Amino acid sequence: MSSASGTRNSASKPASTRAKPANKAEATADWVDGRLGIYSLAKANLRKIFPDHWSFMLGEICLYSFIIIILTGVYLTLFFKPSMAETVYHGSYLPLNGIKMSEAYASTVNISFEVRGGLLIRQIHHWAALVFVAAMFVHMMRVFFTGAFRKPREINWLFGFLLLCLGFFDGFFGYSLPDDLLSGTGIRFMEGAILAVPIVGTYIQMFLFGGEFPGTDIIPRFFTIHVLLIPGIMLGLLVAHLILVFYHKHTQWAGPGKTEKNVVGMPLMPVYMAKAGGFFFLVFGIIAVMSAVATINPVWAYGPYRPDQVSTDAQPDWYMGFAEGLIRFMPGWEVSVWGGHTLNLGVFIPLMIFPLVLVAIAVWPFIESWVTGDKREHHILDRPRNAPVRTAFGAAWIALYLVLLVGGGNDLFATHLHMSINTITYAVRVGFFVVPVLTFIVTKRWCLGLQRRDKDKVLHGRESGIIKRLPHGEFIEVHTPLAQKDLHTLTAHEQPKPLELPAETDENGVARKAGVIAKTRVKLSEGFYGEGNQIAKPTTEEYHEITSGHGHH
Amino acid sequence: MKKLSARRRHPLAAVVVLLLALAATGGLYAAFAPAEKAQADSSAQSLAIDEGKKLFAVGCSSCHGLNGQGTSDGPSLVGVGSAAVDFQVGTGRMPAQQPGAQVPRKKVVYSQTEIDQLAAFVASLGPGPVAPDSKQYQPSDDPATNAEQVAKGGELFRTNCAQCHNFAGKGGALTNGKYAPSLEGVDAKHIYEAMQTGPQNMPSFPDTTMPEEQKREIVAFVRHTNDEPNPGGLALGSLGPVTEGLFGWIFGLGTLIVIAIWVAAHTTKAKKS
Numbered sequence: 001m002s003s004a005s006g007t008r009n010s011a012s013k014p015a016s017t018r019a020k021p022a023n024k025a026e027a028t029a030d031w032v033d034g035r036l037g038i039y040s041l042a043k044a045n046l047r048k049i050f051p052d053h054w055s056f057m058l059g060e061i062c063l064y065s066f067i068i069i070i071l072t073g074v075y076l077t078l079f080f081k082p083s084m085a086e087t088v089y090h091g092s093y094l095p096l097n098g099i100k101m102s103e104a105y106a107s108t109v110n111i112s113f114e115v116r117g118g119l120l121i122r123q124i125h126h127w128a129a130l131v132f133v134a135a136m137f138v139h140m141m142r143v144f145f146t147g148a149f150r151k152p153r154e155i156n157w158l159f160g161f162l163l164l165c166l167g168f169f170d171g172f173f174g175y176s177l178p179d180d181l182l183s184g185t186g187i188r189f190m191e192g193a194i195l196a197v198p199i200v201g202t203y204i205q206m207f208l209f210g211g212e213f214p215g216t217d218i219i220p221r222f223f224t225i226h227v228l229l230i231p232g233i234m235l236g237l238l239v240a241h242l243i244l245v246f247y248h249k250h251t252q253w254a255g256p257g258k259t260e261k262n263v264v265g266m267p268l269m270p271v272y273m274a275k276a277g278g279f280f281f282l283v284f285g286i287i288a289v290m291s292a293v294a295t296i297n298p299v300w301a302y303g304p305y306r307p308d309q310v311s312t313d314a315q316p317d318w319y320m321g322f323a324e325g326l327i328r329f330m331p332g333w334e335v336s337v338w339g340g341h342t343l344n345l346g347v348f349i350p351l352m353i354f355p356l357v358l359v360a361i362a363v364w365p366f367i368e369s370w371v372t373g374d375k376r377e378h379h380i381l382d383r384p385r386n387a388p389v390r391t392a393f394g395a396a397w398i399a400l401y402l403v404l405l406v407g408g409g410n411d412l413f414a415t416h417l418h419m420s421i422n423t424i425t426y427a428v429r430v431g432f433f434v435v436p437v438l439t440f441i442v443t444k445r446w447c448l449g450l451q452r453r454d455k456d457k458v459l460h461g462r463e464s465g466i467i468k469r470l471p472h473g474e475f476i477e478v479h480t481p482l483a484q485k486d487l488h489t490l491t492a493h494e495q496p497k498p499l500e501l502p503a504e505t506d507e508n509g510v511a512r513k514a515g516v517i518a519k520t521r522v523k524l525s526e527g528f529y530g531e532g533n534q535i536a537k538p539t540t541e542e543y544h545e546i547t548s549g550h551g552h553h
Numbered sequence: 554m555k556k557l558s559a560r561r562r563h564p565l566a567a568v569v570v571l572l573l574a575l576a577a578t579g580g581l582y583a584a585f586a587p588a589e590k591a592q593a594d595s596s597a598q599s600l601a602i603d604e605g606k607k608l609f610a611v612g613c614s615s616c617h618g619l620n621g622q623g624t625s626d627g628p629s630l631v632g633v634g635s636a637a638v639d640f641q642v643g644t645g646r647m648p649a650q651q652p653g654a655q656v657p658r659k660k661v662v663y664s665q666t667e668i669d670q671l672a673a674f675v676a677s678l679g680p681g682p683v684a685p686d687s688k689q690y691q692p693s694d695d696p697a698t699n700a701e702q703v704a705k706g707g708e709l710f711r712t713n714c715a716q717c718h719n720f721a722g723k724g725g726a727l728t729n730g731k732y733a734p735s736l737e738g739v740d741a742k743h744i745y746e747a748m749q750t751g752p753q754n755m756p757s758f759p760d761t762t763m764p765e766e767q768k769r770e771i772v773a774f775v776r777h778t779n780d781e782p783n784p785g786g787l788a789l790g791s792l793g794p795v796t797e798g799l800f801g802w803i804f805g806l807g808t809l810i811v812i813a814i815w816v817a818a819h820t821t822k823a824k825k826s
Contacts, residue, residue, distance in 0.1 A: 054810070054817035061809050094700040095707055095777060112784070119785060130801035131809065138806065181711060181720060182793065266820065279816055286808050294804075295785030296797050301778070302720050303711045311715035311793075312725030312733070318798025409795045411726035420654070420730035 042269075050272050051252035051265035055146075058139040059245075060276060062163075064283040065132035066238065072125040073227065079115050081107040082177065082223030084216040093300055101179075101304030104219045108178035108299050123291035129174060130296070131287060133167045133319045140164060140361075144394045147382035148251045149365040151375065156244040159237050161362045166234050168319050173226040175297060175317055179219055182297070184305025185314045187218060189327075196347035214307060254380050254492035256485045263379075315408055322357060325407030326350035329428040357404070361397050364390070371524045373499055385454070386493045388447035389528045392440045399439035403431045444533075451535035454490050457482060458538045459546050481547065491537050499525040598673065605674025608667055612648050621678045626652070633750065634681020635672035640746035642668045644739070646753075654730030655753055682749040682759070689765055690745035692773035699773060706774030709767055713758070721778050721791035727754055737779055741772045 021027040033039045050056070083103035089096045091106070093113050101109075111118035140160060143149055149157040172190075176183045191213050195201045210217035249263050258264050266272060302311065316324055332346040368390060369375070384391040406413060407428035414421035461479035468478050482490070499522050501514045514522075527533060560566060610619060616627030623629030630637075641647035645659040663671065672684060693699045711720065719725050722736035731754050736744065748768050751757025758768070789796040 052817055052820055054814040057813040057817060058810070061806070061813065095703045095774070097700060097704045099704055099708060123785060127801060127805060130798065131805040134802050134806045135809070138810070181715075271820065275816055275820075279813070282812050282816075283809055286812070287805065290800075290805055292786065294787040294789055294800055295783055296801075297794075298783065298785055298788070298791070300784065301791065303707055306711075309711045309715065311711065311720035312717055313719050313723070313793035313795070315794045317794045318801065321795070321798065412792060412795050414726035414730075415724060415732055418730075420728075421726045422729050 045246070046267070046269035048246065048249075048268045049263045049265045050250050050268060051263060053253060055142045056250065057279065058135060058142050060279055061135040061283055062132060062139055063238070063242075064280045065128045065135060065287065066234070067280070068128040068284055068287060069125060069132060070231065072121045072128065073231075075121050076111065076118075076125060077227060079107060079111045079118065080104070080177070080223075082220045084179065084214070084219050096300065096303070099304060102219070104177060104179040105299070105304045108180070112300060120288075120291055123294075123296050124287055126175070126296040127291045127294075128287050129171050130317060133164070133171060133317075136160070136164045136167055137319070141394060141398065144361070144364070145384040145391055146251070147378065147387055147390065150378040151369065152248055152377055153244070153251075154365050154369075156241060156248070157365055158362065159241045159244070161358075163234055163237050163241065165358060166230050166237070170226060170230040170234070171317055172320055173222045173230070176222050177219060177226060178297070178299045179305050180297075180299040180302040181305050181309055181311055182302045182314055184214065184307070185310055186316055187222075188213065188307070189316075189324075193327075193347055193351050196344040196351060198341075198343055198348070214305070249379070251379050251381050254383075254489055256488050258380065260377065260379050312411060318405070321408040322401055322404035323350070323354050323408075325404030325409075325428065326353055326357075328410055329404075329407040329425055329432065357400065361394075364393065371521060371528060372496060373521075373525070374496065380492070382493060385447040385450040386534075388444045388451075388533065391447050392444035395443040396436040396440040400432070400436045403428060403435050407432075448533075448535055451537075455535055455538050458487055458490050459543060487543075493537070495534055495537060496529050498522070498529040601670045601673035602677045604667075605670035605672070605677075608663075608671050609674050612663075613671070616649070621675055630675050630678060632679035632681045633675060635669075635676040635684040636682040636746045637750040637752065638672040638675045639668055639684040640743050640750060640752055642671060643746075644743050655732060658734060682746075685742065685745050685749070687742070690741045690769060690772055692741070692769055692776065702770045702773035703777040705767075706770035706772070706777075709763075709771050710774045713763070714771065717755075719791070719793075721788075722775050723791050736775050739775070741776060744772050744775055745769075 021030055029038070081103040085103045086100055087103055087106050089099050089101055089106050089109065091097075091110055091114060093109055096109060108122075111122055113119070143157065143160070172186070176187050191205055191209065194205045194208065197204065205213075208218070208221070209215045250265070252258050252263060252265065255264070303309070315321060327347065327350045330346050330350045333349075334346060335343045337343055382390075384394075407425070410421050410424045410428065413419065413424050461481040464478045464480045466478040468476050470476060501518065501522050502512060504512060506512050609617075609621065613621075613627075613630075616624060617630050618624050618627075621630035623631075638647075642663055643661060643665070645661040646656045648662070649656045650659065676683070692702050710718075710722075714722070717725050717727065717733035718736055719733075724735035725733050727733060733755070745768055747755060748758040748763065748771065749760075783791075789800055
């Protein structure tokens with residue numbers, strides 16, 4: 001054991017052979033290395049290369065806002081009392097003086113007005129949560145549109161997706177804790193959704209709330225889930241997510257010198273250490289500024305929760321807004337079955353669509369690899385236009401999400417656009433089915449148009465704006481040819497061929513029947529790569545033929 | 554008496570009785586009939602009703618009818634009381650611009666004197682809620698009492714008003730284009746009158762269900778919400794998580810993405826070691 005470690009030391013930095021460390025810092029580092037082996041760890045990882053692109057920093061925003069949430073969350077737990085015991089408020093916020101409320105609500109008001117820096121920390125915690133989930137959303141869509149989820153990163157895609165879903169729910173549990181009028185309404189909403197589950201709904205509700213709504217158990221239970229259970233799982237997933245990023249190495253955009261086998265970029269130390277460290281403080285700074293100037297969740301204005309009170313504009317935080325939209329646009333269907341058992345379809349159907357909306361995007365990588373039959377590793381990213389079907393699907397999914405957000409905020413759209421809330425709800429009902437389809441068609445055509453544009457650029461160069469008159473009187477615009485590296489970048493992408501059904505008869509002349517699944521797969525593959533679904537990129541011959549000096553381009 | 558009863562069948566008896574009765578009625582009338590000047594009453598109230606009737610004929614009668622009896626275009630105003638007129642005309646809702654889901658608040662076109670005259674005329678059509686005086690609707694000036702009123706008013710507001718007007722009185726949507734208006738910048742008197750009379754889609758809260766003192770507390774809460782600075786910074790319209798989400802996306806994530814683009818665009822050339 002000791003000899004092995006000695007070998008490693010001598011291989012990295014010969015600490016033992018050095019007569020005397022130059023200074024205290026080095027001595028300390030030597031001491032730590034002797035116990036933890038940091039030199040070899042550092043040597044292996046500090047020079048790790050990362051490619052440079054702004055969109056690769058979206059994940060960093062998620063990571064940093066998550067750290068900010070944990071730091072501020074710890075501070076808040078020092079003062080928050082997760083209890084539904086009743087108390088009468090006599091604090092410094094006079095408009096609530098003498099009002100009955102729960103300990104949870106009273107302590108949140110105290111954090112806001114009594115605790116030093118409490119309101120700012122509360123607002124940082126909440127704003128950071130909003131930014132965190134928004135950043136995860138954008139990060140996920142970046143990975144989606146560039147095809148970064150392809151082999152070998154499918155598992156990491158799922159880890160990321162789970163982090164997003166857990167972020168949704170931890171956010172929900174978090175904003176339910178203060179027990180103000182809005183959060184109580186949210187919990188009531190959740191209770192209604194649980195009750196709508198046939199057969200087991202009432203049992204789950206009784207189990208979760210420890211009796212009738214609201215009871216006295218739900219806030220303490222949510223507190224444990226919010227500060228311990230979900231963050232614990234998220235932290236584990238986050239570490240796994242980052243380990244896999246290190247292990248797979250980062251993806252990169254196509255370009256000269258960039259292949260599936262290398263990573264071109266800057267080393268972690270010193271470039272990305274400085275950049276990432278600086279970026280952390282920028283993220284913290286921006287969120288702190290937001291929290292200093294803008295209110296989020298003014299619990300003092302909502303008042304304490306009472307089941308007999310409600311305020312309009314009762315919406316969840318943005319990421320749960322699509323669930324609100326599903327409920328709001330669903331007709332209030334209710335049927336009675338088996339002699340008096342109510343089936344609340346108006347709530348139950350949205351409850352079933354809710355996970356489907358999320359899963360639709362999560363399973364795409366697996367559907368895509370099945371349809372295309374592509375089992376190779378991919379480290380070069382796709383430009384969204386070069387994968388029109390994928391891009392169109394992603395855009396359609398975002399469109400669906402946005403339609404549902406509009407549905408969730410239908411009352412605000414009604415008041416602020418001076419429209420009838422009924423009109424908006426009917427429009428959302430139609431839009432739920434129509435808008436994603438239209439978005440798919442438009443986006444796909446758009447991508448194909450951009451592919452044509454690329455082809456045109458490669459073959460004919462850029463329009464220079466210079467008009468030349470030829471000797472025989474004709475006017476032409478001079479096109480400047482692209483640089484070699486631009487030509488490479490624009491034509492680096494692969495253009496797979498659609499799958500084909502095996503021949504109808506095998507080599508012995510015996511008829512082979514293709515199954516329905518195989519036929520569907522070929523049809524879908526045709527939709528991905530078939531004629532009209534991708535624009536053939538220019539070949540070398542085409543390029544030479546057109547640039548060989550006829551001079552009329 | 555014998556003489557009288559003996560002649561009671563005399564042919565002229567009926568004439569005599571009639572004459573006597575006429576004389577008695579005339580005498581009584583002369584004694585008790587209102588004096589000449591009372592018939593042309595010049596008291597302020599009656600003058601106001603007269604003036605109000607003229608204003609009403611010009612500005613209101615096309616929809617509400619010449620005597621406020623209502624037409625197919627406007628409801629009857631018999632019994633709505635002076636409070637309703639003071640609210641509707643005093644907030645500019647009446648005269649209405651056009652028919653629609655709801656008549657919006659707009660510029661007030663009548664002076665307060667004219668509004669009072671209109672109110673007096675409409676009140677004369679039938680008994681109804683009376684426009685309050687400032688003792689009724691003004692919350693207390695004493696800070697301690699006022700704070701108490703705000704706290705109680707908040708509780709009442711969340712129970713009775715917030716479901717339509719939102720927790721901070723910012724208004725909200727109702728069905729088919731109707732809406733609960735924002736309470737920003739609404740006079741204390743008009744808030745009070747709205748509760749008294751229940752204009753348009755609002756239910757009314759007469760003193761029997763909500764005593765004067767509670768209405769005053771609600772007024773105190775609404776005034777507090779409008780006037781006091783928000784402890785947390787920009788209120789973002791006090792519209793709840795929808796505007797917060799927009800702000801978080803645009804100013805939070807938007808700024809961070811701009812910064813990310815900036816950071817990515819500024820890279821030192823790393824030395825190959």
